[in-house]
Structure formats: structure tokens, C-alpha cells
Amino acid sequence: MTRDxxxxxxIYVDVANITRxxxxxxxxxxxxxxxxxxxGEPIRMNAYVAYDEERAKKDRExxxxxxxFHSALRDFGYKVMEKIVxxxxxxxxxxxxxxxxxxxxxxxxxxxxENLDRVLIATGDGDFIQVVRALQNRGCRVEVIAFQNISxxxxxxxxxxMSGYLIPNLLPIEGAEMKxxxxxGSKARGICYSYNREKGFGFMRFLDHIGPGLWIxxxxxxxxxxxxxxxxxxxxxxxxxxxxxxxxxxxxxxDVVKGEKGLQATNxxxxxxx
Numbered sequence: 175m176t177r178d179x180x181x182x183x184x185i186y187v188d189v190a191n192i193t194r195x196x197x198x199x200x201x202x203x204x205x206x207x208x209x210x211x212x213x214g215e216p217i218r219m220n221a222y223v224a225y226d227e228e229r230a231k232k233d234r235e236x237x238x239x240x241x242x243f244h245s246a247l248r249d250f251g252y253k254v255m256e257k258i259v260x261x262x263x264x265x266x267x268x269x270x271x272x273x274x275x276x277x278x279x280x281x282x283x284x285x286x287x288e289n290l291d292r293v294l295i296a297t298g299d300g301d302f303i304q305v306v307r308a309l310q311n312r313g314c315r316v317e318v319i320a321f322q323n324i325s326x327x328x329x330x331x332x333x334x335x336m337s338g339y340l341i342p343n344l345l346p347i348e349g350a351e352m353k354x355x356x357x358x359g360s361k362a363r364g365i366c367y368s369y370n371r372e373k374g375f376g377f378m379r380f381l382d383h384i385g386p387g388l389w390i391x392x393x394x395x396x397x398x399x400x401x402x403x404x405x406x407x408x409x410x411x412x413x414x415x416x417x418x419x420x421x422x423x424x425x426x427x428x429d430v431v432k433g434e435k436g437l438q439a440t441n442x443x444x445x446x447x448x
Contacts, residue, residue, distance in 0.1 A: 181291040183214040184314075186283050187221045187252070188275060188297035195298055196321030196446070197338055197345060203250045204344045204384075205319070208336075209294040212386045218286050221252040222275035226259040255282075280305045287312050294318075296338075300325030306332055321345070322446065334388065339363050339425045339446055340381055347427065356382040356401055356430060358437070363427045363445065366405060367391075369419035374407040376419060378426060378439045403430060403437040411443040423447075 185206065192200060202221070210216050223244065230237040244254045257275040276299065283293060287309050295302060298320035306316045306328065318332040321339060329335040338344050340363055342355040353360035364380030379391065382401045390398040405428075407416060418424065425446040428439040 180213045184218040184290040195323045219252045222255045298324035403439040405439040409440045
């Protein structure tokens with residue numbers, strides 16, 4: 175009898191947190207592809223969203239737009255977990271709405287983890303640090319995806335943290351629809367992992383495709399999912415402080431062109447931190 179080696183995967187997305195922190199326009203189908211790489215089987219896929227019933231009664235455009243968004247999520251296989259916005263009045267008489275789904279998301283992930291091998295959490299909220307630890311103690315590998323305003327401790331606690339900017343096509347690059355990410359003539363996002371200040375050049379590393387072996391960062395190996403592009407100081411935006419390079423925390427967007435000895439990055443601009 176052949177043993178099924180596919181990993182059982184759970185995906186939990188704090189949609190409000192991702193949307194307001196750089197991930198507006200994120201493609202949920204690509205997120206699913208990333209979470210289920212290496213033959214993963216999606217067992218649970220929950221997207222936690224806020225829904226303002228009061229606004230929906232008055233604003234038809236909001237109601238229709240929200241309905242279409244939730245329908246698209248369901249088409250990709252996500253269960254839409256609606257958190258109704260509750261309105262309050264503060265001491266100054268101003269109304270404010272709250273629809274915090276953190277607790278719901280944490281409880282669901284913990285309860286459902288019994289049937290999961292790997293959990294991907296899409297949020298940068300540091301409130302999930304203890305949730306990550308609890309999931310790991312239950313035997314799950316925990317991966318975190320986020321874009322901006324990310325808890326540094328959450329990044330350290332995760333078994334894998336990956337900036338959403340670096341995952342090919344997860345957040346589309348404007349004007350790059352006609353070329354495959356990472357090919358000559360396309361755009362990509364990556365990090366400057368090596369830079370020689372005396373000679374004025376370095377190298378950008380970027381994820382070429384979603385696949386196994388994310389730990390294989392040596393681009394000389396055939397089984398690596400990464401590519402490297404030469405980067406000359408003249409191709410960096412003048413606003414970039416070259417004294418900060420190399421820096422694995424800074425994320426750059428650039429054009430991929432054919433150089434004399436391989437790929438070259440041009441029109442390099444920093445997108446994170448902005």
C-alpha cells in the first residue's frame with residue numbers, strides 16, 4: 175500500500191489586516207498555490223472579513239462590491255467568515271465601528287489544527303504570537319505571510335516568514351501583466367543579499383516561481399526556485415541609501431534584463447520599507 179505523503183494544509187487570512195497593510199489587491203488563488211506547494215492538500219481555508227450591515231443598507235455599491243469579493247473568495251475554495259461591524263459611541267460623541275476577527279481566527283486555527291500538518295497565517299498582527307507557539311506545540315509547521323507593519327517577533331516565531339511582496343504574482347506588479355515574473359523583459363521583487371560598496375555593485379535574489387525548496391537560496395543549484403540578477407549602483411533609485419546595503423529586510427522592485435553575463439536588475443526602487 176502506497177503511503178500518501180501529501181501534507182494537510184490550513185490557510186487562515188485576516189483580510190482586514192492584510193488589506194490595510196499593503197496587501198490590497200492580493201490574489202487569493204496565488205496564496206492558495208503558495209500554501210499548498212509541495213503537493214499540499216487544503217483542508218481548511220478561512221478568510222475572515224468585516225461586513226458593515228448598516229452601510230450595506232444605504233450603499234448599494236458597497237453591498238455589490240462586497241458580495242462580488244466574497245463570491246470570488248468562495249470560488250477559490252475559501253470559507254468566508256463574516257464578522258459584522260458593531261458601532262459604538264465614544265466619550266466625545268463620535269461613532270466608531272469594530273469588527274475584530276482575531277479571536278475567531280485564533281480559536282478556529284487551534285481547534286482545527288488537530289487535522290493539519292501545516293498552517294499558513296496571513297497577518298502581521300503580533301497578537302498571533304501565542305497562537306503560532308500553540309500550533310507548533312501541537313505539531314504543526316506554521317508559516318506567516320504579510321506585507322507591511324509586521325510584528326518582528328511574529329516573524330521570528332514562525333517556522334517560515336515570507337513577505338507577500340516576494341511571492342511571484344501574489345500582489346500584481348502594475349504594468350507587468352504581459353511577461354512572466356522573473357523572465358527577461360519582466361519585473362520582479364527581491365532583496366539585495368550581496369553588495370560591494372568599493373566596487374559599486376551587488377546582486378539581487380528573487381523567487382522565480384512557487385515550488386519546493388524555499389531554503390535552497392544558492393542559485394547555482396539547479397533545484398533552487400530562486401534567480402540572481404546583477405545590480406550596478408547606477409541602476410538604483412538615487413533616493414536609496416547605498417550605505418544600507420546589503421539588507422535582507424529591504425525589498426526592491428526592478429526590471430529584469432539580459433546582461434553581459436546573465437540577468438541584470440535595472441530601474442531598482444525600494445518598496446519596503448517605503
